[in-house]
Amino acid sequence: MDKPESRCPPPGSLRLLVLTCLLLLAAVLTYPMLRTLSLRFHSSLTGSYVPGTYSIVLVNCPNEQIARDIARAILDKKMAASVNILPKTSSLYFWKGEIEEATEILLLIKTKTSKVSRLSTYMRLAHPFEMPEVFSIPMDQGDARYLKWLEEAMKD
Template structure:
């Protein structure tokens, strides 16, 4: 199982998760709004509120999911991190695989 961690505007984050779930590229996503992001962009220090998203997918779909996420994302340089889950409960892993099966 792969975990995709990314940030987005609070408005766009749930829309991105919904699109990826609808397309069966991720099984689910958790949106954590109200995260304060301080960063340098184009020579200025920015201070904004974002949402952080944790989404789960399979090893086989992770590249397609991140490619689609980059295409839908409204940031010029979105932060998208892919992490490998060391382990997960067997029942959860089964559920995840079932959600990612194409109809």
């Protein structure tokens, strides 16, 4: 017959197992933050670009004057470095259960990814649409000189 103490783990092994699990969990949970910090540190040392630092934000406007007013306002507030205004985009979409069709003006806004949230909040306040279309696409790569210019153009 087995002795009861032979089925139990040695006294310190359970504590070691719990500690190992906690360390693994901490490593998994902090990986995204540590990766971002290490990429930024590497970027500052080498001058290389960290993908996702900048984004292109797309916003539809009902007409060119509103598009120009919004573009000027976000540039004045240093929420973007550049805005392209693309004329007459045809849009079809569902709105309140119906298919709608409209001619809109598309803004392509180049900004820092860290400013997208602030830009989105501003659009909800300044845009005439009840629910403005605002979404961003992170830039994976780009010309180093242009990306440096983006950074300089948005300095406060």
